[in-house]
Amino acid sequence: MSEKIYSVVEAEIKVRPDDIDMNNHVHYSKYLDYLLTARYEQMIKDYKMPMQEFIDRGLTWFAKSVTLNFKRALALGDVAVVKAQIKEIHGAVVKIDFWILKKGSDKIYVDGSGEFMLISLTNGRPQRIPQDVIEKYSI
Amino acid sequence: MSEKIYSVVEAEIKVRPDDIDMNNHVHYSKYLDYLLTARYEQMIKDYKMPMQEFIDRGLTWFAKSVTLNFKRALALGDVAVVKAQIKEIHGAVVKIDFWILKKGSDKIYVDGSGEFMLISLTNGRPQRIPQDVIEKYSI
Amino acid sequence: MSEKIYSVVEAEIKVRPDDIDMNNHVHYSKYLDYLLTARYEQMIKDYKMPMQEFIDRGLTWFAKSVTLNFKRALALGDVAVVKAQIKEIHGAVVKIDFWILKKGSDKIYVDGSGEFMLISLTNGRPQRIPQDVIEKYSI
Amino acid sequence: MSEKIYSVVEAEIKVRPDDIDMNNHVHYSKYLDYLLTARYEQMIKDYKMPMQEFIDRGLTWFAKSVTLNFKRALALGDVAVVKAQIKEIHGAVVKIDFWILKKGSDKIYVDGSGEFMLISLTNGRPQRIPQDVIEKYSI
Numbered sequence: 001m002s003e004k005i006y007s008v009v010e011a012e013i014k015v016r017p018d019d020i021d022m023n024n025h026v027h028y029s030k031y032l033d034y035l036l037t038a039r040y041e042q043m044i045k046d047y048k049m050p051m052q053e054f055i056d057r058g059l060t061w062f063a064k065s066v067t068l069n070f071k072r073a074l075a076l077g078d079v080a081v082v083k084a085q086i087k088e089i090h091g092a093v094v095k096i097d098f099w100i101l102k103k104g105s106d107k108i109y110v111d112g113s114g115e116f117m118l119i120s121l122t123n124g125r126p127q128r129i130p131q132d133v134i135e136k137y138s139i
Numbered sequence: 140m141s142e143k144i145y146s147v148v149e150a151e152i153k154v155r156p157d158d159i160d161m162n163n164h165v166h167y168s169k170y171l172d173y174l175l176t177a178r179y180e181q182m183i184k185d186y187k188m189p190m191q192e193f194i195d196r197g198l199t200w201f202a203k204s205v206t207l208n209f210k211r212a213l214a215l216g217d218v219a220v221v222k223a224q225i226k227e228i229h230g231a232v233v234k235i236d237f238w239i240l241k242k243g244s245d246k247i248y249v250d251g252s253g254e255f256m257l258i259s260l261t262n263g264r265p266q267r268i269p270q271d272v273i274e275k276y277s278i
Numbered sequence: 279m280s281e282k283i284y285s286v287v288e289a290e291i292k293v294r295p296d297d298i299d300m301n302n303h304v305h306y307s308k309y310l311d312y313l314l315t316a317r318y319e320q321m322i323k324d325y326k327m328p329m330q331e332f333i334d335r336g337l338t339w340f341a342k343s344v345t346l347n348f349k350r351a352l353a354l355g356d357v358a359v360v361k362a363q364i365k366e367i368h369g370a371v372v373k374i375d376f377w378i379l380k381k382g383s384d385k386i387y388v389d390g391s392g393e394f395m396l397i398s399l400t401n402g403r404p405q406r407i408p409q410d411v412i413e414k415y416s417i
Numbered sequence: 418m419s420e421k422i423y424s425v426v427e428a429e430i431k432v433r434p435d436d437i438d439m440n441n442h443v444h445y446s447k448y449l450d451y452l453l454t455a456r457y458e459q460m461i462k463d464y465k466m467p468m469q470e471f472i473d474r475g476l477t478w479f480a481k482s483v484t485l486n487f488k489r490a491l492a493l494g495d496v497a498v499v500k501a502q503i504k505e506i507h508g509a510v511v512k513i514d515f516w517i518l519k520k521g522s523d524k525i526y527v528d529g530s531g532e533f534m535l536i537s538l539t540n541g542r543p544q545r546i547p548q549d550v551i552e553k554y555s556i
Contacts, residue, residue, distance in 0.1 A: 013433075014454075016430070016450060016453075016454045017160070017161070017450070017457055018160070018450040020161040021156070021161070022159040022160070022161070022215070023338070024161050027157060028341045028344075029157065029308070029311050029314075032306060033433060033435040036306070036433075036434045037431075037433045037435070050494075052494075062301075062348065062351075063346075063348050064347070065346060065347045066306075066346050066348075067343065067345040068343060068345075069342070069343045070340070070343065073340075076161070076457070077467075152294075155311060155314075155315045156311070156314045156315055156318055157311040157314065162479075167449060168447070168450050168453075169446070171445060171446035171449065172294060172295070172296040172446050175295045175296065175445070175446075176294045176295055179354070189355075201440075201487070201490075202485075202487050203487060204484065204486045205484070205487075206482065207482060208481070208482045209479065209480050209481060209482065212479075215329075216328075295438070295439070296438070296444060298438060299435070299437060299438070299439070300437040300438070300441050307435060
């Protein structure tokens with residue numbers, strides 16, 4: 001188990017009209033879409049290894065578990081700021097903490113944690129995270 | 140060009156809470172999802188050739204064009220009834236008319252037309268609709 | 279804190295083509311939409327108090343937190359069976375456990391838990407769950 | 418009927434992972450979401466009258482009809498450029514043409530046209546577009 005402290009990476013996502021539900025707020029499942037959008041962008045921008053590179057190596061990431069705590073609701077016109085920090089890399093699993101804020105505010109709207117598992121595209125089984133990936137993620 | 144009159148096929152879709160937008164109605168893009176859901180179901184139920192059978196033969200369907208006329212808006216609790224009728228089968232293209240009603244009503248909520256094109260999965264190019272498919276669709 | 283054992287209620291949701299993502303499986307955020315769809319249906323069918331009745335009384339439900347554990351992935355053609363059981367009713371909050379299975383299988387695809395909070399539409403503040411609602415939920 | 422030639426306005430939308438479907442392309446209904454996202458942004462940026470200002474005046478916009486022609490498919494990593502041009506303003510209806518391109522390409526991926534109708538929030542009926550709105554749109 002790693003005791004490293006990983007960097008907080010972040011990405012911005014503009015709320016779209018189709019994200020808004022009958023309560024005039026961002027629909028609760030959309031925060032998972034914002035999280036995934038941010039992770040894809042962070043893979044390119046921060047970890048310098050886009051999803052396509054994993055696929056080219058016969059690998060992909062699957063969500064293993066996720067917890068969301070809804071504190072405030074984003075609305076149309078808002079820009080979501082998704083911050084994420086790796087907590088631990090162990091075997092095939094990366095554990096992260098994340099925080100979703102509204103751009104221009106320092107209040108947390110949604111926070112939570114997630115586990116993402118590296119999977120072999122050949123046999124669908126968990127795959128130990130390769131050392132060079134661990135190094136790329138160790139920023 | 141076919142002059143055949145094709146059957147009207149139909150499928151039912153329950154409105155889900157995530158289909159509802161800030162106007163408290165089914166979001167306008169969701170009618171395209173209802174149409175696609177109905178076409179998949181009609182392929183199984185009416186044409187006796189599910190999408191998977193096309194894929195197994197190296198084929199898939201792509202939307203070429205679609206027109207939607209919004210007349211009334213479905214709401215939470217409603218069940219959409221999607222009726223569709225083939226208008227013409229020509230080359231690689233099936234043209235359909237469709238009507239979306241609310242279950243229990245005879246009023247049309249959305250109607251329109253669409254063109255779906257058969258595509259080869261090998262080279263991505265339009266593929267003349269095979270004779271046995273035309274026969275299956277000629278109900 | 280209640281020590282009552284609540285009933286397991288269930289609802290079925292047909293997977294739609296727009297639920298499927300690039301991995302050819304139900305997209306991970308859609309399970310939250312399935313959960314919500316099931317809760318709305320269970321409110322009508324099991325608790326005999328549809329969401330509209332809450333709104334008419336100046337109340338609504340907000341998600342406070344949710345945890346999802348992804349074990350298997352549903353695919354196109356599958357019907358999701360969402361089972362839910364109230365674990366505890368306390369103050370303004372209902373805690374539930376849920377399990378999402380594939381119809382015709384006894385394997386759990388996704389499970390998790392959630393907290394839903396009753397909110398006053400007038401002031402947006404948590405509202406103690408009224409006794410008659412507790413009774414309706416105590417099946 | 419106006420004979421004015423209106424400006425082409427544009428907005429950019431980053432493709433999100435939840436926009437991608439089983440064909441590894443942007444799902445066909447998402448182009449309607451991109452169009453709406455662009456219109457909301459163009460209302461702020463180009464027409465200097467955000468949706469909220471309409472709502473504050475007891476008005477909203479409903480889609481009356483829309484036609485989409487799918488020519489190419491956007492993919493993950495792409496940025497959609499949505500261009501739109503008013504063709505005609507008549508009574509309660511604005512007719513637009515639109516073109517969706519991939520940023521960095523001059524090829525049209527999707528084009529089409531749409532009619533949007535101004536509606537009174539008080540009685541749900543079409544509302545003649547006010548002169549000051551016509552002027553704001555006449556750029």
